[in-house]
Amino acid sequence: MKIHSLDEIKAALQRVDLMPLIEDGFVAYSDGRSVIPPVGELVFKDPPGDVHIKYGYVLGDEYYCIKITSGFYENEKLGLPGGSGLMLLFRQKTGESVCLLQDEGYLTDVRTAVAGAISAKQLAPDNVSAIGVIGTGVQARLQVGILDGVVACKELAVWGRTPEKVLLYESDMTSKGYTITVCHSPEDVAKRSNFIVTTTPTTQPLLSANDISPGTHITAMGSDTAEKRELDGAILASADLVVADSIPQCRERGEIAWCLREGSVLEEELVELGSIISGKTPGRTSSEQITVVDLTGVAVQDIQIATAVYEALDN
Numbered sequence: 001m002k003i004h005s006l007d008e009i010k011a012a013l014q015r016v017d018l019m020p021l022i023e024d025g026f027v028a029y030s031d032g033r034s035v036i037p038p039v040g041e042l043v044f045k046d047p048p049g050d051v052h053i054k055y056g057y058v059l060g061d062e063y064y065c066i067k068i069t070s071g072f073y074e075n076e077k078l079g080l081p082g083g084s085g086l087m088l089l090f091r092q093k094t095g096e097s098v099c100l101l102q103d104e105g106y107l108t109d110v111r112t113a114v115a116g117a118i119s120a121k122q123l124a125p126d127n128v129s130a131i132g133v134i135g136t137g138v139q140a141r142l143q144v145g146i147l148d149g150v151v152a153c154k155e156l157a158v159w160g161r162t163p164e165k166v167l168l169y170e171s172d173m174t175s176k177g178y179t180i181t182v183c184h185s186p187e188d189v190a191k192r193s194n195f196i197v198t199t200t201p202t203t204q205p206l207l208s209a210n211d212i213s214p215g216t217h218i219t220a221m222g223s224d225t226a227e228k229r230e231l232d233g234a235i236l237a238s239a240d241l242v243v244a245d246s247i248p249q250c251r252e253r254g255e256i257a258w259c260l261r262e263g264s265v266l267e268e269e270l271v272e273l274g275s276i277i278s279g280k281t282p283g284r285t286s287s288e289q290i291t292v293v294d295l296t297g298v299a300v301q302d303i304q305i306a307t308a309v310y311e312a313l314d315n
Helices: 006-013 020-028 106-123 138-145 163-175 186-192 234-239 254-262 275-279 299-314
Strands: 003-004 040-044 048-058 063-072 085-090 096-102 131-134 157-159 179-182 193-198 217-221 241-244 291-294
Touching: 006 179, 006 299, 020 106, 020 163, 020 275, 020 299, 048 106, 048 299, 063 106, 063 299, 085 106, 085 254, 085 299, 096 299, 106 138, 106 217, 106 241, 106 275, 106 291, 106 299, 131 138, 131 186, 138 163, 138 193, 157 163, 163 179, 234 254, 234 275, 241 254, 241 275
Parallel strands: 003 096, 131 157, 131 193, 157 179, 193 217, 217 291, 241 291
Antiparallel strands: 040 048, 048 063, 063 085, 085 096
């Protein structure tokens, strides 16, 4: 089995156009052309953290993938990265191991950001006045950066819990050509923007329905377990379109799972991102619609990015 380091992986990614590949993965998933078992999960309370095992294959492809990734939210106090992980690739026909991508969680971060860009491509309003960002971590940076070329807006409204991290985020993103407005609350972010990305591991809602203006799109990607929640259920209940990356997965985790348990959203009202990409289901149809995408992270994304990286490394 070949083992590839993070530096090799990052170099290979420069040769890969990920968006169409991950779009194809979402379509294959929603068309029933993939086998994606339920997520394996470990949740830790003290210190807080979670480990996800995601795995599966696309029918007819050459490989299957097993991904292990973790997030431990107090690692910063120890001088350690908050996330880690690896991806394993095997041949579908024989089960032979092909490679270990020792990506330290980087590929998960990238494929999550790409899913955010795909969501924006399908559902963001035509005229984005400002991009609202809830959180100041890795995804708060990647989700915005990858929107370049998808959303023509360089105005950011950002909120974070820690003033020092907000200042660092402001400095980093200003150096990349963005104009930053630091907000004193998530509500203030929502009032200043019509495209919002939520990127935190909170278990208490940060935004309510009264905060959201008509025409707003929300990409919610921080809530990927049954415990996490960034949005009040009334937001999804009042939205014109609620989109899941995976309806089966969102029954168990993320914003949608909370709403299904509370009865504020019905499963038959949901649509999958892959169905919108393929054109089987309409996406945004008016400038006044409120749309929400719940990104819990689907193994098909890992399959697509791991395969693409391996093939770029092998050639």
